[in-house]
C-alpha cells in the first residue's frame with residue numbers, strides 16, 4: 398500500500414497541471430515581489446541577500462518572487478512536477494534557485510541554522526505530525542529567524558457537507574488523528590491527497606514548544622457576502638479556512654520560549 402507521502406506526491410504531480418496552487422508568478426508580481434508575498438507587512442522593506450527556504454512551496458510562485466527580491470532561495474517540495482515549475486520559471490527569468498525534492502518533515506539534507514526566513518504555504522495538512530515539521534524548521538533557521546506559515550484551520554477540515562438549510566455540517570471528530578475520510582465537501586480539499594487535521598494545540602502550542610515566539614496570527618479572508626451556497630466564498634462566511642502565523646526563532650542559548658529577539662532589516 399502506498400504511504401501517505403507517495404499518495405500526496407502522486408496527487409500533487411497531477412495537480413501541478415491546472416491547480417490554482419500551481420500558478421506561477423506573473424510579470425507584474427515579479428516587478429513588486431514583496432508586495433505580492435507580504436500583504437500583511439511582516440517582512441522588512443528588503444530581503445536582498447537573505448537565505449530563504451520556501452518550504453513545501455513548489456509551483457513557481459514563492460521561490461520566483463523571493464529570487465526576484467534578491468534572496469538566495471532554496472525551494473523544497475515532495476512533488477517533482479511542482480518543482481519543475483520552479484525550475485522552468487527560474488530558467489525563463491534567468492534566476493538562480495536551489496531545488497530540493499524532499500518531505501517537509503525531514504530536512505536532514507539542509508544545514509543547521511542555514512536560513513534567515515522559512516516561508517511555508519498551506520501544506521502541513523499533508524503530513525501526520527506538524528510538530529515534526531516545526532522541529533525541522535527550528536533546526537534550519539538561524540536564531541532570530543522568521544517563520545511564516547499558513548495552515549488549514551481544524552474546523553474547516555471537520556466539515557463534511559451542507560444540510561438542506563445551507564448550514565455546514567461538522568462530521569469529523571476534533572481528535573481525529575488518521576488521514577481524513579473522503580467527504581462530499583471538497584471546497585477546501587485537494588482531490589487525491591491524504592490530509593490530516595492538526596489541532597490548535599499542535600498548530601500554535603507546538604510552535605512554541607519547538608522554540609518559536611508567535612508574533613502575529615491572522616485569518617486570511619475568503620468570505621464573500623454575495624456568494625451562493627456551495628461556493629468557497631459562502632463556506633468561508635461560516636467556517637474560516639486558513640490561519641497564517643508569524644513566528645520568530647528563539648535564540649538557541651536562551652533555552653526555549655523567553656524574551657523575543659530584536660530584529661531589524663540590517664541584522665538578518
Ligand SMILES: C[S@@+](CC[C@H](N)C(=O)[O-])C[C@H]1O[C@@H](n2cnc3c(N)ncnc32)[C@H](O)[C@@H]1O
Pocket residue numbers: 402405406409418419452453454455456457458459473474475476479499500501502518519520523524
Ligand atoms: C497548497 S500547495 C502550496 C504551493 C503553492 N506554491 C502555493 O502558492 O500555495 C502544497 C504543496 O505542498 C507539497 N507537499 C505535499 N506534501 C508534502 C510533503 N510531505 N513535503 C513537502 N511538500 C509537500 C505539494 O507538492 C504542494 O506543492
